[in-house]
Amino acid sequence: MKDGRIRVLMMVPNLRVSSGVTNFAMNYYRNVDHDKVLIDFVTLSYVDSPYIDEVRSNGSEVYFLGPLLERPVKHIKLAKKVIAEHDYDIIHDNIILKSLPIMKYAKKKVPVRILHSHAINLGETGLKEKINRLLLPMLIKKANCYTACSSVAGKAMFGDKDFTVIPNIIDTDDYVFDEAKREQVRANENVTKKYVIGTVGRLAEAKNPLFAVDVMEQVLKRRGDVEYWWIGSGPLDEQTKKCIEEKGLSDRVRMLGSRDDLKDLYHAMDVFFLPSKGEGFGLACIEAEASGLPCVCSNNFPSEVNITGDVQFIPLEKEISLWADAIIGSLDKNVDRLSANKILRESRYSRAGSGSSLTDFYEGLLNAGDKG
Numbered sequence: 334m335k336d337g338r339i340r341v342l343m344m345v346p347n348l349r350v351s352s353g354v355t356n357f358a359m360n361y362y363r364n365v366d367h368d369k370v371l372i373d374f375v376t377l378s379y380v381d382s383p384y385i386d387e388v389r390s391n392g393s394e395v396y397f398l399g400p401l402l403e404r405p406v407k408h409i410k411l412a413k414k415v416i417a418e419h420d421y422d423i424i425h426d427n428i429i430l431k432s433l434p435i436m437k438y439a440k441k442k443v444p445v446r447i448l449h450s451h452a453i454n455l456g457e458t459g460l461k462e463k464i465n466r467l468l469l470p471m472l473i474k475k476a477n478c479y480t481a482c483s484s485v486a487g488k489a490m491f492g493d494k495d496f497t498v499i500p501n502i503i504d505t506d507d508y509v510f511d512e513a514k515r516e517q518v519r520a521n522e523n524v525t526k527k528y529v530i531g532t533v534g535r536l537a538e539a540k541n542p543l544f545a546v547d548v549m550e551q552v553l554k555r556r557g558d559v560e561y562w563w564i565g566s567g568p569l570d571e572q573t574k575k576c577i578e579e580k581g582l583s584d585r586v587r588m589l590g591s592r593d594d595l596k597d598l599y600h601a602m603d604v605f606f607l608p609s610k611g612e613g614f615g616l617a618c619i620e621a622e623a624s625g626l627p628c629v630c631s632n633n634f635p636s637e638v639n640i641t642g643d644v645q646f647i648p649l650e651k652e653i654s655l656w657a658d659a660i661i662g663s664l665d666k667n668v669d670r671l672s673a674n675k676i677l678r679e680s681r682y683s684r685a686g687s688g689s690s691l692t693d694f695y696e697g698l699l700n701a702g703d704k705g
Contacts, residue, residue, distance in 0.1 A: 339695050341372045341423045342443070344432055348374065348382040348395065349589040351535070352564045353616045354427050354451050354503075357482065360502045364688030367391050370695065372414055375415055375615065377401065377408075377431055383593065389600055409434045411539045414471035423695055427451060429466050429490075434436070436475040445698045450490035451500070452613040453633070454539070478698055481637045486613035486658045499694070501616045505678040507596050508623035518594075518601040527560045528664050531602040533617040534609070535597065536567035536588075541608045541631070543569070544649070546576050546586065548608065551657040553585050556664070557667035560588045564598060569581035604663045608649060608656070609633050618644065623677040625670020627663040629656070640680050641673045 334645040345355050362372050370514040376387055385395050398413050401408045407494075407499070411667045414622035417441070426432045429452075433612050436445070447537070455469065456462035465646050468491070473479075479496035483485030487496040519525050530552065534540040542563065551559045563586075577586045592598060599605075605621035605628040615634045622628060632646040639646070677683060 335420050339370045339692070339699065340421045340424065341425055341549070342419070342421045342439075342693065343372050344424065344426045344428045344435070345374060345376055346428055346431075347376045347378050347380040348388075349382040350382055350384065350593050351382045351533070351595065353534075355384070356503075356616060357451065357501050358425075359387075360426060360497070360504065360684060361691050362388070363391075363504070364502075364608075364684050365692055366688060367393075368401050369370075370692055373419070373421075375435065376427065385458060394580060398435070402413055413438050420439050421448065422699055426472075430455070430468055432473060433468070433472055436472060440475045441476065445478055445695075446476045446478055447478045447698075448473065448490075448495070448611060450479075450481040452539075452610045453486055454613060469700070480578040482614035483637060485635045497694070499691070500681050501614050501619065502682050502684050503616070503620055503623060503677070504684045505674055506676075507622050508599060508620060509674050510625045511600055514597055515600040518597050522601060524560050524601065527558050529560055529562060529601055529603045530558070530604045530655060530660060530664075531562045531598065531621075532565060532605070533564045533620070534607055534650070535565050536563065536569045536573055538569065540565075540567075541610050541649070542573045543576055544608050545606065546573065546580065546582070547585060548653050548656045548660070550580055550582060551653055552660050553582060555657065556661060558662070559585070562589050562602070563587070564589045564592055564595060564597070566590045569600040573619050583663050595620075596624075598647075599626065602626055604629065604660055606660055607631070607634075608647075610670050614638065619677065623674050625668055625673040627666045627668055629659045629663055641676050641681065642658075643668060643673065 343358050345358050348355055373394045377398055378400055379397045388395055398408045398411045416438040421443050424443045425447045427449045440619045455465035456463055479491045479494055480499045481496050482501050536542050576585055606624045608631045612634045615638050618628050618638045628644040632648050
């Protein structure tokens with residue numbers, strides 16, 4: 334340990350504000366004692382984000398390797414350089430598979446190499462899943478410690494190997510329901526006389542946006558006082574927009590893209606909805622609960638996200654009408670939004686004590702000696 338601090342290289346795909354993996358890392362980063370643990374970040378691509386300045390203002394650095402498949406030579410060269418020029422004690426890989434080059438170099442120099450599972454699948458399509466399953470053993474051999482956001486995510490990636498669950502956390506204080514903020518946001522978004530159903534997630538196959546639009550089509554036919562927001566962006570932006578236009582829903586379904594005021598938008602919502610095809614954990618659901626929202630989600634979420642008791646899990650194979658019934662029923666729930674936040678604040682998913690728990694975990698790994 335240089336200068337008495339544990340030096341960690343935290344690997345995330347990017348520092349996008351709307352990224353669940355990024356928010357996992359940032360939530361822990363904000364709560365560690367930076368006099369004890371120095372955490373630098375390495376990403377696959379540059380995305381304009383306030384997190385970059387936040388990290389650098391704390392004395393940490395951010396490295397951008399560039400996309401592996403588009404610029405492999407440059408990516409590999411930079412990966413080697415980052416490891417060679419710094420004395421990291423720990424590398425914490427939250428990327429998986431596209432991290433192979435940097436993990437290869439880390440194996441020669443970094444004592445503790447953590448592989449962290451955030452999902453129950455390894456690809457957004459069946460073909461990608463098969464290819465990545467073939468590559469995964471190579472990456473597993475380069476790591477010597479395995480962690481996951483939930484038990485189901487750990488078993489999906491590591492099988493019978495031992496792993497440690499590091500729960501996703503949030504700053505529950507940031508999500509305390511604020512009626513004045515709600516009215517302000519709703520006025521700004523021109524929904525003062527409407528119910529708002531909201532989804533937060535990347536517009537990608539795993540989040541199932543086209544199915545979500547099909548469900549909302551039924552909801553909107555039955556309720557004229559509802560508007561639907563999707564907050565987030567991704568590879569299915571254009572396809573989803575086209576689907577909305579073809580269904581004639583453009584005036585009542587809004588794609589808000591990636592937003593840096595997400596916490597305020599939760600206040601304006603009335604129901605959270607996300608029919609994911611697969612979730613390693615589902616941090617957005619936790620955020621929604623902390624804001625006091627009833628949630629309607631697929632049963633592909635791990636059951637432990639139902640902290641407040643106001644999460645309904647529905648199988649994707651159920652009729653769309655059943656989904657619409659659940660969402661409409663949730664609009665009429667009388668949820669105590671402040672009490673819901675208190676429940677989250679007292680759970681293991683609150684930031685309270687999270688910084689010291691991560692530090693203790695890192696120290697334990699280093700004190701265990703050479704793990705190979």
